[in-house]
Amino acid sequence: MNKTDVLYEGKAKIVYNTDEADKLIVYFKDDATAGNGEKKGTIQDKGIINNKMSEFFFKLFKDNGIATHYLETLNEREMLVKKLDMIALEVIVRNIAAGSLAKRLGYEEGTVLKTPVLEYCYKNDALGDPLLNRYHIMVLDVASVYELDQIEHIAFSVNHIMKDLLRAKNVDLVDFKLEFGRDENKNIILADEISPDNCRFWDMTTKEKLDKDRFRRDMGGVEEAYKEILTRITA
Ligand code: ADP
Ligand code: TMP
Numbered sequence: 001m002n003k004t005d006v007l008y009e010g011k012a013k014i015v016y017n018t019d020e021a022d023k024l025i026v027y028f029k030d031d032a033t034a035g036n037g038e039k040k041g042t043i044q045d046k047g048i049i050n051n052k053m054s055e056f057f058f059k060l061f062k063d064n065g066i067a068t069h070y071l072e073t074l075n076e077r078e079m080l081v082k083k084l085d086m087i088a089l090e091v092i093v094r095n096i097a098a099g100s101l102a103k104r105l106g107y108e109e110g111t112v113l114k115t116p117v118l119e120y121c122y123k124n125d126a127l128g129d130p131l132l133n134r135y136h137i138m139v140l141d142v143a144s145v146y147e148l149d150q151i152e153h154i155a156f157s158v159n160h161i162m163k164d165l166l167r168a169k170n171v172d173l174v175d176f177k178l179e180f181g182r183d184e185n186k187n188i189i190l191a192d193e194i195s196p197d198n199c200r201f202w203d204m205t206t207k208e209k210l211d212k213d214r215f216r217r218d219m220g221g222v223e224e225a226y227k228e229i230l231t232r233i234t235a
Contacts, residue, residue, distance in 0.1 A: 004017045026081055032197070051078070052076075056234050068190040069189055084183060085181055088122060089137070091180065092177050095172070095173055098110070118156070159173070169235075170204045171232060171233075172203075176200070199211060210232075
């Protein structure tokens with residue numbers, strides 16, 4: 001398996017084409033951004049941690065019957081994945097109010113939600129990734145209702161699986177963001193990454209943040225938090 005050209009370089013990863021047309025190599029960088037790219041920095045060894053955590057969760061999801069793009073871990077920063085036709089949505093699931101939801105609803109951060117909340121954002125940097133509902137998604141032709149039904153089913157299953165695992169590690173799963181794509185048969189497949197960049201993890205007892213909010217909010221202890229949550233999850 002050899003890299004050919006760069007298909008896409010994003011804020012956190014570089015995606016390479018390979019000599020097999022249906023496979024990509026994802027390289028996890030240490031670069032970190034927040035606020036739609038306004039704040040930039042690096043988190044030492046983040047790429048290594050996010051690659052390891054994504055491998056761990058993608059394998060766990062596979063064991064639970066959820067199809068993901070994960071094929072193989074190539075080295076500490078690179079993962080071989082199935083090439084997908086990506087759906088331009090960020091699918092967010094929330095169990096506890098934090099971040100933009102706490103602001104939107106006027107809830108104090110940490111308020112446990114009566115029911116998990118699923119939100120869609122349009123993956124469109126120029127528009128600032130706006131919140132969308134199902135009607136917007138249909139008008140934009142981003143995904144069909146049938147596809148959204150599958151996406152929601154998978155997203156809530158992922159929430160269930162992750163919450164169960166994390167409870168045993170004394171960690172609250174506050175919220176997380178998923179991305180999906182279509183394979184050659186138009187099946188909906190879970191893609192991208194599962195890491196402290198796109199999940200909020202809080203220690204259940206102390207409520208200490210073990211995720212990218214430490215970077216977003218200049219709280220310090222960013223590298224330590226990434227290491228700690230990886231160790232807890234994979235131990
Ligand atoms: P961003 O685009 O938000 O800056 P990244 O730096 O994480 O994000 O770049 C990774 C890109 O690769 C994202 O645009 C993501 O949608 C895309 N991607 C993730 N998994 C796959 C896949 N299996 N096939 C094709 N593209 C993918
Ligand atoms: P938010 O509270 O800022 O909307 O974020 C909700 C969750 O989604 C949080 O775990 C961080 C994640 N997220 C991303 O991964 N990428 C993004 O661009 C945004 C806005 C949030």
